[in-house]
Amino acid sequence: MTNPLNKEVPELKKQIHLNAFEVNGPGHLNDELWAHPEDERTRYKDLSYWLELAQLLEHGKFDAIFLDDVFGVYDPDGQESDPASHNSGQLPANDPMPVIAAMATVTQHLGFALTASTTYEQPFSFARRISTLDHLTKGRLAWNIVTSTLHSTANNPGLDQPLGRNDQHELGEEFLKVCYKLWELSWQDDAVVKDWGNRLYADPDKVHFIHHKGAHFNVAGPHLSEPSPQRTPVLFQSGTSTLGREFAAKHAEGIFIVGNQPDTIRLDVEEIRRKAAAFGRKPEHVKLFGQLTVVTGRTREEAERKFVNYSPGYYDSSGLLIVGDPLEVADQMEQWIAETGLDGFNLTQIVSPGTLRDFVKLVVPELQRRGIYRQEYEPPYTHTLRQRLFGEQHGKLSQDHPVLNLIRRERSHDIIHQ
Amino acid sequence: MSKQLHLNAFEMNCLGHLAHGLWSHPADQRRHYTDLSFWTNLAKLLERGKFDAVFIADVLGIYDVYGEGKEPAVRNAVQIPANDPSLVIPPMAAVTKHLNFVVTSATTYEHPYAFARRISTLDHLTKGRIAWNIVTSYLPNAAQNFGLDTMIGHDERYDIADEYLEVVYKLWEGSWQEDAVLTDKKNRKYSDPSKVHSIRHKGNYFNVQGPHLSEPSLQRTPVLYQAGTSPRGKVFAARHAEGIFIGGTDTALMKKQIADIRRQAEEQGRDPAQLKFFTGLTPIVGATKEEAQRKLEEFTSYYLHEGGLVHFSSGSGYDLASYAQDYFDGSGNNHVQSAMDRFSKNALNPRTVKEIIASLSKIGSMGLVAVGTPEEVADRMEQLVEDVGLDGFNIMQVVSPGTLEDFVDLVVPELQRRGIYRKEYQEGTLREQLFGQGNRLLPASHPAASFRELSVNSS
DSSP states (O other): OOOTTOOOOOOOOOOOEEEEEEESSSOBSBTTGGGSTTOOGGGTTSHHHHHHHHHHHHHTTOSEEEEEOOSSOOOTTOOOOOOSOTTOTTOSOOOSHHHHHHHHTTOSSOEEEEEEESSSSOHHHHHHHHHHHHHHTTSOEEEEEEOOOOHHHHHTTTOSSOOOHHHHHHHHHHHHHHHHIIIIISBOTTOEEEETTTTEEEOGGGBOOOOEEOSSOEEOOOOSSOOOTTSSOEEEEOOOSHHHHHHHHHHOSEEEEOOSOHHHHHHHHHHHHHHHHHTTOOGGGSEEEEEEEEEEOSSHHHHHHHHHHHTTTSOOOSSEEEEEOHHHHHHHHHHHHHHHOOOEEEEEOSSTTHHHHHIIIIIHHHHHHTTSSOSSOOSOTTOOHHHHHHOTTOSSSOTTOHHHHHHHHHHHHHHHHO | OOOOOEEEEEEESBSOSSSTTGGGSTTOOGGGTTSHHHHHHHHHHHHHTTOSEEEEEOOSSOOOOGGGSSHHHHHTTSSOSBOOSGGGHHHHHHTOSSOEEEEEEESSSSOHHHHHHHHHHHHHHTTSOEEEEEEOOOOHHHHHHTTOSSOOOHHHHHHHHHHHHHHHHIIIIISBOTTOEEEETTTTEEEOGGGBOOOOEEOSSOEEOOOOSSOOOSSSSOEEEEEOOSHHHHHHHHHHOSEEEOOSSOHHHHHHHHHHHHHHHHHTTOOGGGOEEEEEEEEEEOSSHHHHHHHHHHHHTTOOHHHHHHHHHHHHSOOTTTOOSSSOOOOOOSSOHHHHHTTTTTOSSOOOHHHHHHHTTSTTTTSEEEEEOHHHHHHHHHHHHHHHOOOEEEEOOSSTTHHHHHIIIIIHHHHHHTTSSOSSOOSSOHHHHHHOTTOSSOOTTSGGGGGGGHHHHOO
16 A cells, blocks of 8 residues: 555554344344333334434444344244244344335435345345345345244245255255346346436346246346346355355355354354355455444443343343443453454344443444544445445455356356357 | 315336336436435425325336337336335335325235235334235236246236235234233233234145234234226225226226226125225326426427337237237237226227327326316316216326426315315324224225134134
8 A cells, every 4th residue: 555645554453343233023132122121122113213223323333233034933843832922032023124224214324234034035026125225225235144944934935844954055045046147147237328318228238137947946037126336235144054154155245153152253253264265255255243242331330230130031142242341341342353353243232222322322432442443434425335344346246256256157158048 | 075085196116107208308307216315305295295195006027018028118118127116115104294105016926924024014114104006917027037937817816816815814914913912011021922823824825824923003904905907806806905096098987997896895795985996197287278288298209109119018918019900809818907908898989009009109198187277187187086986096297206296286285275185184094094083994894804803713
């Protein structure tokens, strides 16, 4: 890098990325979260809950709000049972997509990661919904790819039994391939000409059918949406099983690792980066996020008092936990980033939105003071989420993304043989 | 009080909806359809004009019947590019309090379970301002986007739709009892599990276990809209629909169809007053008749005739690029049967194919057009309501949002002065706006109500 002023450039510290982990329902991760007197989750049906949350997160310079989802009721053994609704336990759970569109109206920078399953949706209409959100948000969308496992989910879309894990992944791979073709190949970069004088919006020679034929899906195309700012949204995955990790290392640009042991997380991080490299991808083209709960106050005593007040039953122990004053929280976050190789965290809440409000007010300024977290979103705000995560030149899927190369080969094959 | 008019703005999340080519008019803002502000500005305008709703059309494929290819549709931007209709609703809801939203969704290719939750979510976020325009989809390319080689037959599409509705009624009306949600923080009970039920639907087309993932929204079942006046379509409308869109330009035929559907609904035990009828109307308003006429001529110079032919060909299934006979033979096909029958066996004075092709060079060829002063447009609307038995209109735009701005600023005050259109919104859900206070839910005479018994029979 050249430095016109010839001043010493301070070494840039590794920047922490932060997402807020949410779900469109009263309960998330813990059955009884919503029941705490200070919790406002029962307002999840009101637009104002989401608009206020989005503004809080943008004020805290978060990368994104990461919306979890369920697609059935927890009933893992397939037994006839009462719906798992007694303490909420992720039922009810509304659709995450509509709240994203609403939150986009009151923010300019905040990203939105949407969880959706490849097993029970039709790729054609799903791809268009994603393109629509990427258009409306001006490129602030990510998709957390899930292959479902809930038995009741299998019953819901008309399958008698859930697919086996291998079948789910095979179907997931094909679902993604259809989406890639629609997002990346159906409309060429110069298809939209906007030639008002000649009354031509798009050049028909540059809009293509995809003619996908596969084991699970036949999709003709063309994609009904013109290309959105990112075309393919930023791809997230939660890679826990072996197959899941393989899938994540191949497709995902952001990977969410759930665990409460830093040593195990470090091994997961190393394994995923190794696997990504084996697919020909640069390790830095994958960002890794851990799950973290932060309970903070102006003093350690205040933080501990809060934590005692939340326990028992209000917090989920599957991820990392820090209870402390802002300095202690920042120290621990820095230490875990250094130890594990993670790039950032999905922050969970104990009381909503109080946990995040405390974090934004007390911890964010400390992270900023240490130079490990953005003071401002990088101008201009037209930057997409992918550019914020990977840099200016990364507007679209990276050229080393293996699936992109694969479908490009198919495309040229089709054109030659047409 | 005289009969009150209901007004919807006819929209679609796309560049070119009905006035083909007008997107190139300098005053047209549709080129910003991917911007949130296009939709939030539209919503604020319509709420200022006290509109009932924005009615958002949709398609699931490209119009590739005309000339047997995608080129004419892309070249004229006939409903391509086209984005998803449901996702512009939350932004519009965020800037309005009363405006309602009719979202189009097809029953033929997608599973009802996820759809039911999407609608419930919208009905929650909007506090009961959602309607669903039920369509069975008519484009061959749409079938090919969902795994099929050809379209499912016209009447079977309605059989699927009937079962699809049974599934969503069970989810919306039957899965959660009225008192299932407790929100009892003290005892940490959000809901009472004995009052939340699996639906265990097993049918010819769908197996759905449930329960519904969403707790009940204000309306539970959204207001149900439907279009299509084929014999099978009319049976479907009479059974399910609360709002019915009757297309075309032949008002005598419209009148007959409205009477027919009301009669069929009554035969099925429904109150015919619980059905509201709408048709499409393009208003072109000027301070004088001459000014309005000049506007029409100027707009027409931007209209793409080929766009009209592309649109008609996919709607009817007859490729106007190659159709060689003098009259449409009216033989059945799998497209919009009513669109075809309107020009053949149902037409009171059938027109030649040449005449129809010529008519498609005009603005608003897909519906009625009212050109004139605000008084003249209001006269026409009043007269249509009286003569045809309509309850309201889907206002079609030529220039967006210019057509609606003119209408809101010039015609709405005239309708209000005549006492046939609201000056202020009533509080309540969309169903209450249409059918009066206390009508938040579907009435007991509607077939959906029978699935409220689900909770008693199962569990």
